[in-house]
Amino acid sequence: MSPRALRYAAAGAGALALIMVPFALTDYGLYVLSLWAFATIAAIGLNLTFGHAGQVSLGQGAFVGIGAYTAALLTTRGWPFAAAYVVAFIICFALGWGVGYPALRVRRPYLPFLTLALGAFVFLVFRNEEWLTGGVYGINRVPRPSLFGLSTAGPLGFCYFCLFNLAVVSAAVWCLLRSPWGRALAALRANPLRAEAVGIDTRLYTLIAIALGAGLGGVAGVLYAALLQYVDPTPFSLTMSVSLLLMVVVGGSGRLLGPFLGAAAAVVLPEGMRFAQNYYLFGYALAAILLMAFCPTGLIGLGERLLMTLARPSAAAKAPP
Amino acid sequence: MADVLQLLIAGLATGGVYALAAIGFTLLWQTSQTVNFAQGEFVMLPAFFVLFAMNVLGLPFAVAALVGIAVSVFVLGFLFNRTVVDQTLRQGALPLVISSIAFALFLKEGVKDFAGAEPQPFPPLGAGSVSIGDATLPVHSLVTIVVAVAAVAALQAFLDRTQVGRSIQATAHNPSVARVLGIPVERMIRYAFVINAALAAFAALLITPVYLASFSNGEWLGLCAFVAAFAGGLNLRGAIVGGLALGLVDNLAAVYLTPTYRGALPLAILVAVALFRPQGLLGRSEEAGV
Amino acid sequence: MNALLSVHDLTKRFGGTPAVDGVSFALEPGEILGVVGPSGSGKSALVDCVFGQLAPSSGEVRLDGRPITGLPARELSRLGLARTFQRVQVFSQLTVRDNLIAAGQEHRGSLWSRLVGPADAGLAGTAAEMMAFFRLDDLADQVAGTVTDGQQKLLDTAMAFMARPRLVLLEEPAAGLDEAALGALRERLRAINAQAGATFMIVDRDLHFVTSLATRLLVLGKGRVVAEGDVDTLRNSGVIEAEST
Numbered sequence: 001m002s003p004r005a006l007r008y009a010a011a012g013a014g015a016l017a018l019i020m021v022p023f024a025l026t027d028y029g030l031y032v033l034s035l036w037a038f039a040t041i042a043a044i045g046l047n048l049t050f051g052h053a054g055q056v057s058l059g060q061g062a063f064v065g066i067g068a069y070t071a072a073l074l075t076t077r078g079w080p081f082a083a084a085y086v087v088a089f090i091i092c093f094a095l096g097w098g099v100g101y102p103a104l105r106v107r108r109p110y111l112p113f114l115t116l117a118l119g120a121f122v123f124l125v126f127r128n129e130e131w132l133t134g135g136v137y138g139i140n141r142v143p144r145p146s147l148f149g150l151s152t153a154g155p156l157g158f159c160y161f162c163l164f165n166l167a168v169v170s171a172a173v174w175c176l177l178r179s180p181w182g183r184a185l186a187a188l189r190a191n192p193l194r195a196e197a198v199g200i201d202t203r204l205y206t207l208i209a210i211a212l213g214a215g216l217g218g219v220a221g222v223l224y225a226a227l228l229q230y231v232d233p234t235p236f237s238l239t240m241s242v243s244l245l246l247m248v249v250v251g252g253s254g255r256l257l258g259p260f261l262g263a264a265a266a267v268v269l270p271e272g273m274r275f276a277q278n279y280y281l282f283g284y285a286l287a288a289i290l291l292m293a294f295c296p297t298g299l300i301g302l303g304e305r306l307l308m309t310l311a312r313p314s315a316a317a318k319a320p321p
Numbered sequence: 322m323a324d325v326l327q328l329l330i331a332g333l334a335t336g337g338v339y340a341l342a343a344i345g346f347t348l349l350w351q352t353s354q355t356v357n358f359a360q361g362e363f364v365m366l367p368a369f370f371v372l373f374a375m376n377v378l379g380l381p382f383a384v385a386a387l388v389g390i391a392v393s394v395f396v397l398g399f400l401f402n403r404t405v406v407d408q409t410l411r412q413g414a415l416p417l418v419i420s421s422i423a424f425a426l427f428l429k430e431g432v433k434d435f436a437g438a439e440p441q442p443f444p445p446l447g448a449g450s451v452s453i454g455d456a457t458l459p460v461h462s463l464v465t466i467v468v469a470v471a472a473v474a475a476l477q478a479f480l481d482r483t484q485v486g487r488s489i490q491a492t493a494h495n496p497s498v499a500r501v502l503g504i505p506v507e508r509m510i511r512y513a514f515v516i517n518a519a520l521a522a523f524a525a526l527l528i529t530p531v532y533l534a535s536f537s538n539g540e541w542l543g544l545c546a547f548v549a550a551f552a553g554g555l556n557l558r559g560a561i562v563g564g565l566a567l568g569l570v571d572n573l574a575a576v577y578l579t580p581t582y583r584g585a586l587p588l589a590i591l592v593a594v595a596l597f598r599p600q601g602l603l604g605r606s607e608e609a610g611v
Numbered sequence: 612m613n614a615l616l617s618v619h620d621l622t623k624r625f626g627g628t629p630a631v632d633g634v635s636f637a638l639e640p641g642e643i644l645g646v647v648g649p650s651g652s653g654k655s656a657l658v659d660c661v662f663g664q665l666a667p668s669s670g671e672v673r674l675d676g677r678p679i680t681g682l683p684a685r686e687l688s689r690l691g692l693a694r695t696f697q698r699v700q701v702f703s704q705l706t707v708r709d710n711l712i713a714a715g716q717e718h719r720g721s722l723w724s725r726l727v728g729p730a731d732a733g734l735a736g737t738a739a740e741m742m743a744f745f746r747l748d749d750l751a752d753q754v755a756g757t758v759t760d761g762q763q764k765l766l767d768t769a770m771a772f773m774a775r776p777r778l779v780l781l782e783e784p785a786a787g788l789d790e791a792a793l794g795a796l797r798e799r800l801r802a803i804n805a806q807a808g809a810t811f812m813i814v815d816r817d818l819h820f821v822t823s824l825a826t827r828l829l830v831l832g833k834g835r836v837v838a839e840g841d842v843d844t845l846r847n848s849g850v851i852e853a854e855s856t
Contacts, residue, residue: 054418102595108392108555109418110358113547117588121543124584127385180716180725180732183705187713190702193664197700198770199688199717238540242426249419279434289420293408296416 011257015167022159030155031227034071036267037162038223041169043247043259045216048173050245051254052185053209058100058234059115060244062097062122063092063214065236067221069126072139072231081145088218100207111210117242120302126233138232158195158227165223169216174256176212183208189254243281246288252300323455326574330382334462334527336568341524342546343553343560344473345517350495350555352506352513355406356418359425361543362468363521365536366428367393368443368529369436382444390522398518402511425539432536445530457502465527473561476516482559489513493557545571548587552594556602562603613676615640615810616661618780621670623656623766630656632834638778643804643811645825645842647818653834654814655697658780662694663687674778689718693776697783701762703756707766710755711738715773726741737773745769745799761792768796772803780812783821797824822846 022030046060069089074084099118126133133139144152145161152161176182188195188202195202225231243266251262265287267300270280295302341366349355357363371389374380380388405424409417446468447460480486492499492509500506519610525544531539553559567590574583594601614637623631631653638644646654659665661672663684672680674690675776682690697770702710716732725732729843745765750758755766764787771779781800785793801824802807822828823844830838830845838845 021573054415056422057420065754066477067345085440099592101543102592106595108551110591112356112358112422112788113544114588114591114595116544117548117591120540121581121585124581128579128581171514171705176726178730180728180730183713183716184725186705186709187702190704191700194700194770197662197664197688197694197696197712198714199685199774200713201685201717204722239429242422245419246423246426256707279430282427282430282434285423285430286414288423289405289427292412292416292420292423293405294412296412296419313676 007259014260018163022156022163025159027155030159032268032271034155034159034162034227035261037159037166038220038227039171039244039247039263040259040269041223042217042220042244043251043263044169044173045213045220046211046244047248047253047255047259048176048209049213050248051258052177052182052189053206054189055100055103055210056109056245057115057210057213058112058238058241058245059119059122060213060217061238061240061242062119063096063217064224064240064244065126065233066092066095067218068225068231068236069133069139069221070218071222071225072142073132075143075145075226076139076141081143081222084222084225085219088222089215090222092218093211093215096211098208101212103210104203104206114291115241116238119238123233123237126236133231133233136233138230140230142229142231144226144229152226162223162227165219169219173216177256181205181208186254220228222258233314239281243284246284249296250284250288250291250298252298255298255300258298258300265299271294323457326453326456327458328576329569330458330462330466332569332572333565334374334465334568335395335572336468336565337466337529338528338542338564339545339549339568339571340522340561340564341469341472341520341527342542343549343564344476345520346546347550347553347555347557347560348489348493349517350550351557352489352496354414355509356421357517358418358421358543359428359539360517360521360546361539361541362425362428363393363397363518363539364524364528364546365534365539366397367522367525368534368538371526372436372441372443372534382561383602389525391520391563393522393525394515394518396518398515399511401518402514406514422518429536429539436536438536440533440535443529446526456572461530468523468527469544472520476520484564485509485512544587548590552590552601554604556601556603559601559603563601564591577583613643614638614673615675617673617676619671619673620660621657621672622668623653623660623665629668629834631667634834634836634838636829636836638810638812640777640810641804641808642827643800643813643825645821645828646812646814646831647816647821647828648831648837650816651833652831654831655782656834658694658812658830659747659815662780663821670757685717688774688776691774691777692780693771693774693778694780695767695771695784697786699760699767700772701763701766703754705755706752707742707755708735708738708751708772710766711773712743713732713769714770714835718774728813732835734773741769743774744802746795756813761788761789764788765792765796768799772809775807776809777812778812780814783816784812784813785815785817793820800824 022033025033042060042064046057049055049057070088070091071084074087075081087304099114100111103114127136144158147151147161150157152158184200184205187200188205192202247266248259249262250265251258251260266284274278291298295305323401343362346357346360351358351441367389371385374385375382376386405420406417409420445461447464450457450459480490487584489509489512490505493501496506516594545567549563550560552567553563571586574586616638617633621631621634622629646657648654652704656665660667663682663686670680671678679687679690685784702713705713712731712734715734715737718791719732719734720728742751745768747762747765747769750762755763768781768784775845784796797820800811804811813821815826825842827841828839828845
């Protein structure tokens, strides 16, 4: 089987597994799977910003939070769920553009610090502006939507809703990356000098990637609000931003399946390691440091290296004399 | 009048700490193009070494402080450079950026997991307060200003008057030219890491009594170090000016603004710098953006 | 006839020393201008200033009479300028075909059409033509970083033509090519010049290659124009014999 066919087959098998697995899970298992879907969406967004445009954003947690609060505020006031997606995406896209534009004007690395500052500010808004966000008490009783007349209120229904969201986002991003936009991003990452010389507006495409990544963070946040049905400031900290970035990196930055693997390592794995739960982030950070030192292409890169060393003996046998 | 004096002293004290953190960060950037995202944690961690030396090893504060500084300099200055930085740089610059971000999380979570999440008190460098007219000035703040000034003066003297110091300056000014001149750039970079760790350790002794020793100190301190460094223009003098200015502005904001708006300051400053003066206050205009 | 490109008193300083010192010249449409001179004569800096990689310290560049001095490279690309670089600059991680499409896609349609339109931006045909023209067809799906240096060089050159430019700069197009490849390249370039009426500037240290193609020469020395004129005149007056490396 050619490598490409192998990849499609694996993806297909994975998708099939995801469709069937929820029936075998407990309520808690469904919660973890839903959380994984949420994290993957946020990581897919960040993968656009970092993996494809090479920009470090430390603010994805803030965008997730903005999305979550937007959804909570709108749906508890009777607005339709679809509106929450649209509003959250627009706000986060605009905010992402708003910090990306000044950041790209400075020749030195600047976006990481700007997004760090944004995250700090946004967190304070969540925590202190009680009139808007409910402060530390948060917003309660966030409703879950109904899709095509089917309610997603129960764990199984909502889990499928999350997987559906993930499927839509993945498909959309996949189409984007295959389009000339995706090619422009790949070109500007491969050789910015030549990209400029052939007319690729590197700044514009980078800005788009940053804003889209932020927008997808907002979309993920909407899902998060409906998953927990309760929104408070605590989760949307720098720790979430860093965790999401590390998910992208550990999975394999710039790779389509990277966010899926990275989110699995960050969300699903700790559930299987209950004894080490409190120390998990500590270990995850250490794993990221080691990966960066020895295999920066992440788990996918590690997997590919493994496959290559396994395939070499047979390749040598097939090579012409 | 008393208020102004109190505010001034408080601002200079905080500013001095920010300046120390910003100077170290700038030195690393200038000599090796390394962005140390863990700079805030470099200031958070030494306090815990000192507390360990005091509470577990039973050492008196003065000795514990020296032990804490020495261990920090060794681990965060020497060890970090030799192991993580050297190995990761072989993979490129971007992996190192991620590594330092991960290292910040590693240190933060490590302290939370092994030293507890509760903020712990930390002995100040001077107890009580003095009265000058109507103003009540904490002794610790005055000591902070003195120590920060002394540290910067010592660093300046080292950089200007010693052979090694001048080589470090040359490396900071232009690493490629320094290499051509025969300066062992790699060694200068190691020294820069050691100096950074030392400055951060001093900053820890100065700020931890005020903030209490907590694993989360690094976030705000790091952000302030970055803002001070960038607003200053990513050179040493700029780091000092930026740090002091930020300390004064921050203390003013703490008095006159709500916590939310105070938290907006770093963002506002960074955006303003990017839009109106990308090279920073004391930066050269060729370093401005496109 | 209005000059296509006119450069007036262009100067570029790095610190105190001028790498380009008051250079002026003009290019007529359809010409092939060779820019020659020893190492350090300012050839690279001059073309970098004209084509947007560097901002000139002073002086003026005009395209069709309109000033384009100091415009960024992506603007110049849209105005019809294209170039190759001394060190091969391709998109190593992309396939050969994608390299070519990337080199032309920004000139097709709008930003929006590039998102919702066809994945190849309508350039599959042009890319195929280009690959055939430069004998790169069987490498279409290979990653650019894995083909030979000579093939990368040809790809680099092919990329410059994807947007049907009016003025092309070729910097050291002959470097690293063997006799056969040189001959093929020379023939390709002559064909493009004849068919599409494209104007060329060729910068190269290989005097032999340049003089076999160029109609006119610009000779640089220490950042200044030392001589200018058609190849035969310069040969007869002995100028280019003395200046060749």
